[in-house]
Amino acid sequence: MVEEKVDNILLEARGSDVAFLVVGDPFGATTHTDLVVRAKTMMVDVKVVHNASVMNAIGICGLQLYRYGETVSIPFFTETWRPDSFYEKIERNRNLGLHTLCLLDIRVKEPTLESLCRGRKQYEPPRFMTINTAIDQLLEVEQKHGKSAYDEDTNCVGFARLGSEDQMIVAGTMRQLCTVNFGEPLHCLVIVGKTHPVEDEMLEFYKIRTENPEQKGNGIA
Template sequence: MLFFVGLGLGDAKDITVKGLEVVKKCKRVYLEAYTSILTVGKDALEEFYGREIILADRDMVETNSDEILRELKRKMLLFLLLVIHLEFALEFHTLYRATTHTDLVLRAKEKGLDYRVVHNASIMNACGCCGLQLYNFGETVSIVFWTDTWKPDSYYDKIKCNRDRNMHTLCLLDIKMKEQTIENLMKGRKIFEPPRFMTVKQASEQLLEIVENKRQKETTH
């Protein structure tokens, strides 16, 4: 059985009773440690859970996931999914938006292995603390880091659509962990770029550039 357990909003004690029971009974516990960031250290989690935790970096999760699944043939394992990152609310439909974790689920199903999701709180529901009514939120969008050759702007159209309907938009800001340059990737060199976390300023600048580009197109036409 492969378990995906939500940790809550960041504190070691945010895990649910059900989630903690699962953690304590599993033979091995992995902490997915690259699509999000911890507000507490691994040591704090280990102390509260009373269990050793194995950090699962990008290579382990994306490249060596079959090794984890093979262990399921012999032991009860737990893949401890961190849900601090905005995009990974552990509601079933939202879980399937996270391609990394979707891949794990699909691989497990292909091998005839069962999995379970233990839900927890996430920014998808906690954003109500900002004072805005959750009922008035429209479609959530992800704002990704642009590159010199890749500048998607589809999220702007969704934000505009929400505004036209007089609805709020929850914007999920990009995070880059253990990213490689194309040169290092092609040459197989395990050299990674420093972690990057999109700021509100960066997200706003990209949105303003999209607005300006759209205005110029309208003027030319």
């Protein structure tokens, strides 16, 4: 992980050019902001080459980027840890008619509980939240809070492998998207707010056809 190697990266960068490559735009994650802060504190020059990010690439589904509210993250629920601070944010966005981008949990290099106890480093296999799991969790939280922020009939757009050749984009209700197999990671989910006619026209191309829920979308790649 970046956090563990950052000192080496910065030490090297004091005497030579070091490139640090990331997926997406570097400033999508606090980790990278922190890396830049530390570099600047050490008087290391930093040059940033920006890149597309999930936060703008989702524009491909036709929902206008300036009509999104606050972005939320959906963490994997465990038996004892079911944080749902995203609920209030989604509710707010929806009350304002705004779309919500839900970033889905990624668990890589998580130490096993066993290894934590024994002090030896052993990691869980990587896990990436699917759209199906995200919707299950979202609906569970709605049931708990009961403030009708959204429900099974709320329109959403599911994205898998956005930006790659085999990307998949499907628009439909939460209930419909739950039946879709989106395949390999990464997945993300947009909860649709109030739409403009141009947005509707574009979403139409991605709409799920109920007679064939396993379609690969007719996504533009």
